[in-house]
Amino acid sequence: MKKEVDNMKPVVLMTDSRATISSEVEIVHLPLIGIRPLPVVRALAHHHYDWLLFTSKNAVELFFLHYPDVTFSNIASIGKKTSLALAVRNIKIDYEPPDYHQESFIECAADRFDRCTVLIPCSAKARPMLTDFLKRRAEVTRINLYEPVASVKNAKKMNELVVSGSIDVVVLMSPSAVNAYFTQYDVVHLPVLAVGPVTSQALSRFGQPHITANQSTKESILQKIIEMRDNHVI
Structure with missing residues:
Protein backbone atom coordinates (compact mmCIF):
# COMPACT_ATOMS: atom_id res chain seq x y z
CA MET A 1 0.00 0.00 0.00
CA ILE A 33 20.62 -13.55 -3.05
CA GLY A 34 21.03 -16.81 -1.17
CA ILE A 35 24.01 -19.16 -1.22
CA ARG A 36 24.58 -22.76 -2.25
CA PRO A 37 27.58 -24.43 -0.52
CA LEU A 38 29.99 -26.23 -2.84
CA PRO A 39 31.77 -29.56 -2.17
CA VAL A 40 34.58 -29.55 0.38
CA VAL A 41 38.11 -29.84 -1.04
CA ARG A 42 39.48 -32.71 1.04
CA ALA A 43 43.03 -32.23 -0.25
CA LEU A 44 43.37 -29.06 1.88
CA ALA A 45 43.16 -30.95 5.17
CA HIS A 46 46.10 -30.21 7.51
CA HIS A 47 47.66 -27.65 5.16
CA HIS A 48 49.30 -24.54 6.62
CA TYR A 49 49.27 -21.08 5.02
CA ASP A 50 51.03 -17.83 5.81
CA TRP A 51 47.82 -15.92 5.08
CA LEU A 52 44.11 -16.61 4.94
CA LEU A 53 42.20 -13.92 3.04
CA PHE A 54 38.46 -13.52 3.49
CA THR A 55 36.22 -11.24 1.44
CA SER A 56 32.78 -12.18 2.78
CA LYS A 57 30.96 -13.21 5.94
CA ASN A 58 29.67 -16.34 4.19
CA ALA A 59 33.21 -17.44 3.41
CA VAL A 60 34.23 -17.05 7.06
CA GLU A 61 31.32 -19.12 8.29
CA LEU A 62 31.68 -21.92 5.75
CA PHE A 63 35.45 -22.12 5.98
CA PHE A 64 35.64 -22.62 9.73
CA LEU A 65 32.77 -25.10 9.54
CA HIS A 66 34.26 -27.30 6.81
CA TYR A 67 38.04 -26.74 7.09
CA PRO A 68 38.85 -26.93 10.81
CA ASP A 69 42.20 -28.66 10.18
CA VAL A 70 43.69 -25.90 7.99
CA THR A 71 46.19 -23.79 9.94
CA PHE A 72 47.47 -20.29 9.26
CA SER A 73 49.75 -17.57 10.59
CA ASN A 74 47.89 -14.41 9.55
CA ILE A 75 44.38 -13.28 8.60
CA ALA A 76 43.42 -10.61 6.07
CA SER A 77 39.87 -9.33 5.73
CA ILE A 78 37.91 -7.15 3.32
CA GLY A 79 34.56 -5.77 4.43
CA LYS A 80 32.95 -4.76 7.69
CA LYS A 81 30.69 -7.82 7.86
CA THR A 82 33.66 -10.06 7.08
CA SER A 83 35.71 -8.57 9.90
CA LEU A 84 32.80 -8.82 12.33
CA ALA A 85 32.36 -12.52 11.49
CA LEU A 86 36.02 -13.04 12.37
CA ALA A 87 35.80 -10.92 15.52
CA VAL A 88 32.92 -12.95 16.97
CA ARG A 89 35.20 -15.99 16.65
CA ASN A 90 37.93 -14.12 18.54
CA ILE A 91 40.17 -14.27 15.49
CA LYS A 92 42.72 -11.47 15.25
CA ILE A 93 42.83 -9.65 11.91
CA ASP A 94 46.36 -8.84 10.80
CA TYR A 95 45.51 -6.75 7.76
CA GLU A 96 42.42 -5.03 6.39
CA PRO A 97 42.34 -2.13 3.93
CA PRO A 98 40.97 1.30 4.90
CA ASP A 99 38.11 0.95 2.38
CA TYR A 100 35.96 -2.14 2.01
CA HIS A 101 36.82 -3.28 -1.49
CA GLN A 102 39.53 -5.10 -3.45
CA GLU A 103 40.98 -1.96 -5.02
CA SER A 104 41.80 -0.53 -1.60
CA PHE A 105 43.29 -3.86 -0.51
CA ILE A 106 45.62 -3.88 -3.52
CA GLU A 107 46.59 -0.24 -3.14
CA CYS A 108 47.62 -0.68 0.50
CA ALA A 109 48.98 -4.23 0.47
CA ALA A 110 52.63 -3.12 0.17
CA ASP A 111 54.96 -6.17 0.39
CA ARG A 112 53.30 -8.05 3.22
CA PHE A 113 52.18 -10.92 0.95
CA ASP A 114 55.39 -11.23 -1.08
CA ARG A 115 56.75 -14.80 -1.26
CA CYS A 116 54.01 -16.04 1.10
CA THR A 117 51.48 -18.82 0.80
CA VAL A 118 47.96 -17.41 0.61
CA LEU A 119 44.63 -19.22 0.79
CA ILE A 120 41.54 -17.37 -0.48
CA PRO A 121 38.27 -19.09 0.47
CA CYS A 122 35.52 -17.26 -1.39
CA SER A 123 32.44 -17.26 -3.57
CA ALA A 124 32.61 -18.90 -6.97
CA LYS A 125 31.50 -15.52 -8.34
CA ALA A 126 34.15 -13.46 -6.53
CA ARG A 127 36.03 -11.06 -8.79
CA PRO A 128 39.44 -12.41 -9.92
CA MET A 129 41.25 -9.06 -9.46
CA LEU A 130 42.58 -9.85 -6.00
CA THR A 131 43.64 -13.39 -6.87
CA ASP A 132 45.43 -12.17 -9.99
CA PHE A 133 47.23 -9.43 -8.04
CA LEU A 134 48.46 -11.81 -5.34
CA LYS A 135 49.55 -14.49 -7.80
CA ARG A 136 52.19 -12.11 -9.10
CA ARG A 137 53.91 -12.02 -5.71
CA ALA A 138 52.76 -15.05 -3.70
CA GLU A 139 51.82 -18.70 -3.91
CA VAL A 140 48.02 -18.50 -4.03
CA THR A 141 45.34 -21.12 -3.60
CA ARG A 142 41.73 -20.12 -4.18
CA ILE A 143 38.85 -22.37 -3.14
CA ASN A 144 35.24 -21.71 -4.03
CA LEU A 145 33.16 -22.37 -0.92
CA TYR A 146 29.77 -21.39 -2.30
CA GLU A 147 27.94 -19.85 -5.20
CA PRO A 148 25.29 -17.12 -5.04
CA VAL A 149 21.74 -18.09 -5.96
CA ALA A 150 19.24 -15.48 -7.10
Missing part, protein backbone atom coordinates in the same frame (compact mmCIF):
# COMPACT_ATOMS: atom_id res chain seq x y z
CA LYS A 2 1.31 3.43 -0.93
CA LYS A 3 2.20 5.71 1.96
CA GLU A 4 -0.49 8.30 2.64
CA VAL A 5 1.30 10.70 4.98
CA ASP A 6 4.18 12.78 3.64
CA ASN A 7 5.96 13.11 6.98
CA MET A 8 6.20 9.39 7.65
CA LYS A 9 9.60 7.78 7.84
CA PRO A 10 11.01 6.96 4.42
CA VAL A 11 10.53 3.31 3.52
CA VAL A 12 13.81 1.70 2.47
CA LEU A 13 14.13 -1.64 0.70
CA MET A 14 17.31 -3.45 1.76
CA THR A 15 18.29 -6.35 -0.49
CA ASP A 16 21.04 -8.14 1.48
CA SER A 17 20.80 -11.17 3.76
CA ARG A 18 21.24 -9.44 7.13
CA ALA A 19 18.34 -7.56 8.73
CA THR A 20 18.98 -3.93 9.64
CA ILE A 21 17.29 -1.84 12.35
CA SER A 22 17.02 1.96 12.27
CA SER A 23 14.98 4.46 14.25
CA GLU A 24 15.23 7.00 11.41
CA VAL A 25 13.78 4.98 8.51
CA GLU A 26 11.40 2.08 8.01
CA ILE A 27 13.26 -0.87 6.53
CA VAL A 28 11.74 -3.57 4.36
CA HIS A 29 14.14 -6.51 4.29
CA LEU A 30 14.05 -8.54 1.08
CA PRO A 31 17.19 -10.59 0.30
CA LEU A 32 17.76 -11.07 -3.42
CA SER A 151 15.83 -15.42 -5.41
CA VAL A 152 13.30 -15.19 -8.23
CA LYS A 153 10.52 -14.95 -5.65
CA ASN A 154 12.04 -11.96 -3.85
CA ALA A 155 12.94 -10.20 -7.12
CA LYS A 156 9.27 -10.46 -8.11
CA LYS A 157 8.20 -9.15 -4.70
CA MET A 158 10.61 -6.23 -5.03
CA ASN A 159 9.14 -5.37 -8.41
CA GLU A 160 5.64 -5.43 -6.93
CA LEU A 161 6.70 -3.05 -4.16
CA VAL A 162 8.38 -0.71 -6.65
CA VAL A 163 5.40 -0.64 -9.02
CA SER A 164 2.88 -0.14 -6.18
CA GLY A 165 4.79 2.84 -4.77
CA SER A 166 5.18 1.17 -1.39
CA ILE A 167 8.85 2.12 -0.99
CA ASP A 168 10.84 5.33 -1.25
CA VAL A 169 14.42 4.10 -1.67
CA VAL A 170 16.05 0.90 -2.94
CA VAL A 171 19.45 -0.16 -1.59
CA LEU A 172 21.54 -2.65 -3.57
CA MET A 173 24.23 -4.34 -1.51
CA SER A 174 26.12 -6.40 -4.11
CA PRO A 175 26.58 -6.92 -7.85
CA SER A 176 24.84 -10.29 -7.46
CA ALA A 177 21.75 -8.55 -6.05
CA VAL A 178 21.83 -6.10 -8.97
CA ASN A 179 21.93 -8.97 -11.46
CA ALA A 180 19.20 -10.87 -9.63
CA TYR A 181 16.76 -8.02 -10.15
CA PHE A 182 17.74 -6.21 -13.33
CA THR A 183 18.15 -9.29 -15.50
CA GLN A 184 14.38 -9.69 -15.05
CA TYR A 185 12.98 -6.18 -14.59
CA ASP A 186 13.40 -2.67 -15.95
CA VAL A 187 15.13 0.30 -14.33
CA VAL A 188 13.62 1.62 -11.10
CA HIS A 189 12.15 5.13 -11.10
CA LEU A 190 13.01 5.68 -7.44
CA PRO A 191 16.18 6.78 -5.67
CA VAL A 192 18.59 3.82 -5.77
CA LEU A 193 21.70 3.57 -3.59
CA ALA A 194 24.72 1.34 -4.19
CA VAL A 195 26.81 0.14 -1.26
CA GLY A 196 30.12 0.66 -3.06
CA PRO A 197 31.92 1.12 -6.39
CA VAL A 198 31.56 -2.48 -7.60
CA THR A 199 27.81 -2.48 -7.03
CA SER A 200 27.69 0.95 -8.67
CA GLN A 201 29.41 -0.43 -11.77
CA ALA A 202 26.87 -3.25 -11.96
CA LEU A 203 23.98 -0.77 -11.78
CA SER A 204 25.57 1.36 -14.48
CA ARG A 205 25.75 -1.64 -16.82
CA PHE A 206 21.95 -1.88 -16.59
CA GLY A 207 21.51 1.86 -17.09
CA GLN A 208 20.08 2.35 -13.60
CA PRO A 209 20.57 5.88 -12.21
CA HIS A 210 21.83 5.70 -8.64
CA ILE A 211 23.84 7.22 -5.83
CA THR A 212 26.88 5.56 -4.25
CA ALA A 213 27.41 5.72 -0.50
CA ASN A 214 30.45 7.62 0.77
CA GLN A 215 31.71 4.42 2.40
CA SER A 216 30.86 0.79 1.70
CA THR A 217 28.84 0.33 4.90
CA LYS A 218 25.18 0.27 5.85
CA GLU A 219 25.84 3.09 8.28
CA SER A 220 27.00 5.30 5.42
CA ILE A 221 23.98 4.31 3.33
CA LEU A 222 21.53 5.13 6.11
CA GLN A 223 23.28 8.45 6.71
CA LYS A 224 22.91 9.28 3.00
CA ILE A 225 19.21 8.38 3.10
CA ILE A 226 18.64 10.59 6.15
CA GLU A 227 20.39 13.46 4.35
CA MET A 228 18.12 12.90 1.35
CA ARG A 229 15.08 12.96 3.63
CA ASP A 230 16.20 16.16 5.35
CA ASN A 231 16.81 17.79 1.95
CA HIS A 232 13.36 16.66 0.76
CA VAL A 233 14.84 14.52 -2.00
CA ILE A 234 12.61 11.69 -0.78
